[in-house]
Amino acid sequence: MSKIGIFFGTDTGSTRLVAKKIYSLLGEELADKPKNINRTTITELLKYDALILGTPSYGVGDLPGLAVGCMEANWQEFVPYLDDVDLKGKRVALFGLGNQERYASRFASSLIQLYRVFYGYGATIIGSWSTEGYQFKVISEEYFTHLG
Ligand SMILES: Cc1cc2nc3c(=O)[nH]c(=O)nc-3n(C[C@H](O)[C@H](O)[C@H](O)COP(=O)(O)O)c2cc1C
Numbered sequence: 819m820s821k822i823g824i825f826f827g828t829d830t831g832s833t834r835l836v837a838k839k840i841y842s843l844l845g846e847e848l849a850d851k852p853k854n855i856n857r858t859t860i861t862e863l864l865k866y867d868a869l870i871l872g873t874p875s876y877g878v879g880d881l882p883g884l885a886v887g888c889m890e891a892n893w894q895e896f897v898p899y900l901d902d903v904d905l906k907g908k909r910v911a912l913f914g915l916g917n918q919e920r921y922a923s924r925f926a927s928s929l930i931q932l933y934r935v936f937y938g939y940g941a942t943i944i945g946s947w948s949t950e951g952y953q954f955k956v957i958s959e960e961y962f963t964h965l966g
Pocket residue numbers: 827828829830831832833834874875876877878879887915916917918921924925926927
């Protein structure tokens with residue numbers, strides 16, 4: 819069985835820390851060490867049939883990246899490399915970080931963009947997480963209508 823690839827974007831390090839926690843929970847037999855998406859090639863990502871991808875949230879419903887004020891390249895700079903790629907058969911689980919108090923109206927809003935990109939290129943998105951206990955405002959139900 820091939821291992822799970824863990825990739826993350828980060829600006830201040832928190833998403834890296836969470837990626838590392840996920841890696842230690844899974845263990846080295848199941849997963850490879852997490853890699854920052856700004857030091858990753860598309861070939862490296864496509865080696866894996868099972869992926870765990872993490873993103874912080876910056877900007878209003880954008881993917882994090884230089885255009886929304888991040889200090890380093892992030893998902894926004896990586897995503898164009900997916901342009902000709904068919905992700906059919908890839909299973910992708912996503913995790914997102916955000917600040918529910920300060921950014922309640924756009925809490926973890928980059929996560930849906932990452933979802934859209936990978937779903938759009940044919941990946942199967944797996945897993946779910948309860949929103950119970952989180953305080954935020956859903957600004958657009960339309961985001962969720964296609965999730966089934
Ligand atoms: C300028 C700025 C904008 C942010 N925008 C959002 C946002 O829109 N939604 C959200 O949930 N969190 C937002 N956050 C919080 C970050 O997503 C959160 O702190 C995250 O843990 C940072 O992850 P990182 O350390 O991996 O970059 C913002 C933080 C900053 C500093």
